[in-house]
Amino acid sequence: MNEQSATLAIAADEELEARRKKRRILMIVGAVLVLALVVFGLSRIGGNASDSPAAAGAQRAGQAARVTVIVPGASDVARTITASGSLEARRDQPVGVSGQGGRVVSVLAEPGDWVRQGQLLAQIERSVQSQEAAQIRANVAAAQADAALAKNELDRAKALEERGFVSKADIDRKQAAYDAANARVRVNQAQLGATNARIAQLDVRAPTSGLILDRNVEVGQVVSAGTPMLFRMARGGEMEMRAKLSQQDLNRVSVGMPVEVTPVGSDKVFTGTIWQVSPVIDPQNRQGEVRIAIPYDEAIRPGGFAEARISGGVTSAPLLPQSAVLADAAGNYVYIVNDNDEVERRNVTVGRVDDEGVTIAAGIDGTERVVSRAGSFLAEGRKVDPVREAAAQE
Structure with a gap:
């Protein structure tokens, strides 16, 4: 075992x-x-x-790396300026208290309501003013009665004057009394008109026809001429987009140019028109404002954000594949191969970017040999073996 x-x-x-x-x-x-x-x-x-294992082996052996280059030339591309900005009412109108104010007794408009010019939006309590108006109307009636009495006495005195019973001095005194009575009537009538005007100011009315954007008043609230706006409205419902453009792009736009506006979060595209181009440039950011008129739509909400595409016609510029354009902290750049087959960095300004490629607005003129697939292995001054590739549009 x-x-x-x-x-x-x-x-x-x-x-x-x-x-x-x-x-x-x-x-x-x-x-x-x-x-x-x-x-x-x-x-x-x-x-x-x-571009080939043989070139990689040559690179490891210290030989020139083979790279693909493209001579883009100049292509006709649509010049499109893109910008972003805020949506606003084209004419933002605050509505407040024009009179002495008081306690609000009714509010007759809500945000989103369309109102006509002169329409009543809110009413302020007017009991005291109404009593004052009643008192002044009574004074007007009393003054009119005194004027009528003075008129009758003047007429009788004139009739007696012809018979020699009344002197000229008496006639003058009665004429003065009659004139004074008429003056008191006019004074009281003027006071009544002023009181009625103050009462009318207790009605908060729409200054123009348009869309109510905001309401800042409630029943029972005490308001006065110093109270911030009670309502905010857009005149005629007109809307606009305020876009910031660089100084360079600002010189390319003008009043009347069509613009496609897309509010953020919406798939609707609205056709607007530039109606004002800022005459000044902000010295802080070197940008100017463009104001774009937009027709009213429920998707256009003041205070929101939108993207704009401004068609600026057709321009001739180099068109590169996206793989040829690189970027770092210094900005966008491409690699070109000079006459000695050495790599050079060239800083560029990128224009339009779409499925067709990248339009170069400045930096190259299209006659250069540009590395079409610029890898991180490249560096300025490096010797390469360029292999030319046909341009997409040449």
């Missing part, structure tokens, strides 16, 4: 050792595979940068 147990133990040890060897072999094979994948990936990156 001891010999049999020993034999079994030896067999178990041998089996365990075999499993350990197998595990070590699998680990080594796995490491080799990972290393092979890393080497393959590096070779692919080198291949993409130099």
Whole structure:
């Protein structure tokens, strides 16, 4: 039994050792595979940068790397200026208290309501003013009665004067009394008119026809001429977008140019028109404001944000693939290959970017050999082996 147990133990040890060897072999094979994948990936990156494994090998050997270049020439591209800005009422009208004010007894308009010019928006309590007006009307009636009495006395005196019973002096006194009575009538009537005008000012009315944007008053609130606006409205419902443009783009736009406006969060595109171009440039950011008139729509909400596309006609400029344009902290740039087949960095100004490629507004004129796929392996002054590729539009 001891010999049999020993034999079994030896067999178990041998089996365990075999499993350990197998595990070590699998680990080594796995490491080799990972290393092979890393080497393959590096070779692919080198291949993409130099366009062939042979060029990658030449690069490792210190030879010139092969790169693909493109001579873009000049293409006719649509000049489109993009901008963003806020949506506003074209004429934002505050509505407040024009008189002495008082306690609000009714509010008759809500945000989103369309109102006509002169329409009643809110009423202010007027009991005291009404009593004053009643008192002045009574004074007017009394003054008119005094004037009528003075008129009758003057007429009788004139009739008696012809018979010699009344002197000229008496006639003059009665004429003066009559004139004074008429003057008192006019004074009271003027006071009544002023009181009625003050009462009318207790009605808050729409200054023009338009859309109510905001309401800042409630029933029971005490308001006066110093109270901030009670309502805010857009005259005629007219809306606009206020976009900021660079000084360069501002020189390319003019009043009357069509603009496509898309509010943020909406898929609707509205056709607007530039109605004002700022005559000044902000010295802080070197930008100017363009105001774009937009027809009213429920999607146009003042205070919101929108994107604008201004069509500026057609211009001739180099068109590059997006892979050719790089960017860093200094801005956008491309790599070009000079007459000595050496790499040079060229800073550029990017214009329009779309599916066709990148329009270069400044920096190159289209006659340069531009590296079409500029990899991170390139550096200024490096010798390369350029292979020309046909331009997309040449």
